[in-house]
Amino acid sequence: MKHLQEELAALVDEWLSTGYLKQGQLFVVGCSTSEVAGQRIGTSGSEEIASVIFSEMERLQKNSGIQLTFQCCEHLNRALVMERDTLVQRGYQQVTAVPVPKAGGSMASYAYKHFREPVLAETISADAGMDIGETMIGMHLRRVAVPLRFKQRSAGNARVNTARTRPKLIGGERAVYPQDDSGVFCD
16 A cells, blocks of 8 residues: 555656646546456456545645535446535536446545535536546546656556646637646646
């Protein structure tokens, strides 16, 4: 667990160093704790692994000001666990279920138990996210998703993919777009 915590800390530190995350943005976490443990997705979930991930995601939230959501597995149609105030503030529609390890997944179940006032929404439009174990968070990111290439590419035995979003570039060949110092389009 110590090695997993170190890998997740490295991921959180990379997120914090990018400057991509802004106060109040919505961040989605998709996670297969089975994949982190080196097993096939959905076969051996672990709330012990979930607790390590949740702790580091709370650190990310505290240091960046983001709002966290955790994606459930396909048995709950990939609904999302979040705090009630996030749901209300964003105008999302609540759905009714309680994620448990075998229907929702260990990560979503752990988040549901540890949020102050947890609720589920069926769909969101997140500003950024992290997919641990290839759980397919793309459906929950707003357009346009930009994949990030972090140095830390795994958590335990699971591959980690990260993404942020940016506004669409509109206007065609005569349009002028703001860029940062590296030539990357800014939002």
